[in-house]
Amino acid sequence: MRVAGERRTAAEGPDLRCTPRSRQNPHTMCGGRGPAHSLARDDGLWLMAPLPRRLDCAAMTTESPHHAEREQTDESLRVEREKADQAVEGHLSTVEERADAIVNQARERADRLLAATRARTDRLPPSGGAQAGAEVLRRERRAEDRLLQEERDTADEALRGERAEHAALLASERDETDRDLLAERARSDDTLAMRDEFLGIVSHDLRNMLTGIVGFAGLIATDLTEQRPVAPSIRHAGRIERSAARMNRLIGDLVDIASIEAGRLAVAREPGDPAAVVTEVVEFFQVQAAAASIALVARVIPPTSLAVFDTARIVQVLTNLISNALKFTPAGGRVIVQVERRGDDMHFAVSDTGVGLPADRLEAVFGRFVQVADNDRRGVGLGLYISKCIVQGHEGRIWVESAPGQGSTFHVTLPVHPAG
Template identity: 35%
Template sequence: MALTETTSTRALREKTDKSLEEERDKTDEYLTQPFQEVEDNTHEKVHSIRHAVDQVKENQREALDDDKERVRATADTPLSQVDDELLAEERERLDTLQAAEREAVDRVRAEERAQKESLVNALLDHERRQTDSHLLDERIHVDRELITREQFLSIVSHDLKNPLAAISISARLIRKSISKGETGGLLEHLGRIQHSADAMSRIISDLLDVERMAQGKLTLDLAKVDLRVLLQECGELFAPLVSQQAFSMEIDAGAEPLFADLDHDRILQVLSNLIGNSLKFTPNGGAIKLSARKRETHVEVSVTDNGPGISAEAQARIFERFSQLNVAGHQGLGLGLFIAKWIVAAHKGRIWVTSTPGNGCTFSFTLPLSF
């Protein structure tokens, strides 16, 4: 089964893409006015240079005309020769002025390009730092995700090998007992096989659920259900295990019906996960309370235990995929609460945990009331 991209990874990638898009948009937006100011300043400088050159040209023409009149009045040289000499001198001066004008204008244009480049670099440096930060976050998260997947595969292998080993051992013992004509321990061995097969089935179901969720193929079969009846069903389902571990279980759902439009099996799955966690992490002899309360527009369902509780750090990530509590002897896929959160969200509800280490914890979720 393919391990699909997580929601958080997609969110980080979308954040980076958005940052890159915003970088381009902001660059265009922020540079428009500064560029216009630089261009206007350049235009004024070029206009001033050309005006000055035009003024020099005009003064030179006036001086040249005066020279022509003076030479014509005093020189013995033919007038045509005088005009040719003065025209050549005028062209040389004009060429010099035009060269100086071009050099000055080129210098101003070069300054304009340098100023624009400086503006772009200053802005892009700021925007790129932000985008680089997002890219770094994405890379770190992806690297962490790869490590998590390696851990996940290790846990899957471990969790599947254990029940498989139990099935294999029990099967060999049954075969040995039958070959010897002994039937005393058969029911015990068969019970162990059944328990192990159920465990493997839960693991595979969780993996399939996560894959369906990633592909948007996990659907709900909604019906009007009384949550009081559903809680009672949960109590009966876990009664043998509760009794075996010397737990006490209390159900408090009030006297009035609490109807909600929900997928019976999926909400039973959520409750089973929460109750199973309480039984798993609370020492034998603990207490579990199932409760349901009607609010204005929804029902609030809670599972409370008096176990060791959950730290604030763990509470912040407990609903993430592959998240696990570091409790000795208790290792799992870290998918149960992730799936529970998705199921509750699909019902347009929310799920959360409140806990103080050493004083147990309460998992609560909401479901819209059926009117």
């Protein structure tokens, strides 16, 4: 097992690029809003300057392709909705007309039957007290007619109410569909914006590191040509190596993201020693921690035992957590990496005395392209997301406990003997 690999170490050093000392490069990117990544020399010297993290490319186009696609989608949706409305309206109208015709036909038949029955009654021979009996019959028939009309009015009102409820239900479903569509569209917009920003940061970082490699290689070539002392060339070679390692880590993260999206993130679990993993990762970060005046401590709580896990992947998780802890812990602070067995789980914890996180960020920090701190653009916001997916691939859990100004503790639990 090796920690000091090509892609699982912490990010080292600022982003560098080569610019001439006495003049600015006249060639710029994005409508003059950012310096191009070109190399120039002045008086035989290369000078390195940090690149800006964000580039404003708004002047490159007046209308994004997303906007045109959105308008096309809206128009297609409007046309399809009109077709659906017309079809539904026509269907409902046909159904209601048929229902009304059936009801009216039944009522007319009932009225004819009632009239025929009354006519037969009227043709019967009158009995004694015919005049009084006829008056009583007329009152009864008027009462029957009123009752029948009231029943029909009540039935008509109920039918209108049902139709109104159906119409209201259809309108409510349409409103709910619209709200879902708007919510989905907002999520899509956020995803597109996040993706565009992510691609901008990644391409910027890769170009930045590549420029540093080319610049330091030029310095080495100059040193060799002019037969200068070898010590500066060794330092430049070390910087090239670190930049190449950072590029490899970034590319590795992109590969991991693609694997996660495709559901094919590789996790090869074998028996291993969690205590040895923690010890080795912490030893690797000691130089970086000492340079930042941060105490980095490995704490192994006995008794520990072997567990079944992917050693390289858990090293990747701990590397991400320790790197973040060092990044957000001020000088004089402390980072503790602890491992212990708790029941059937192996529990890792990375605690720091850094800036901490607010409650509303404790879940969000594990999302894609999400930075631990809003105003910090070191990295591209993939480390914790990939770590979460790796831990879940081990049937484990990862979470954070934190409060602003009180540091953070990231917890990882892995089953000692995973199912299957």
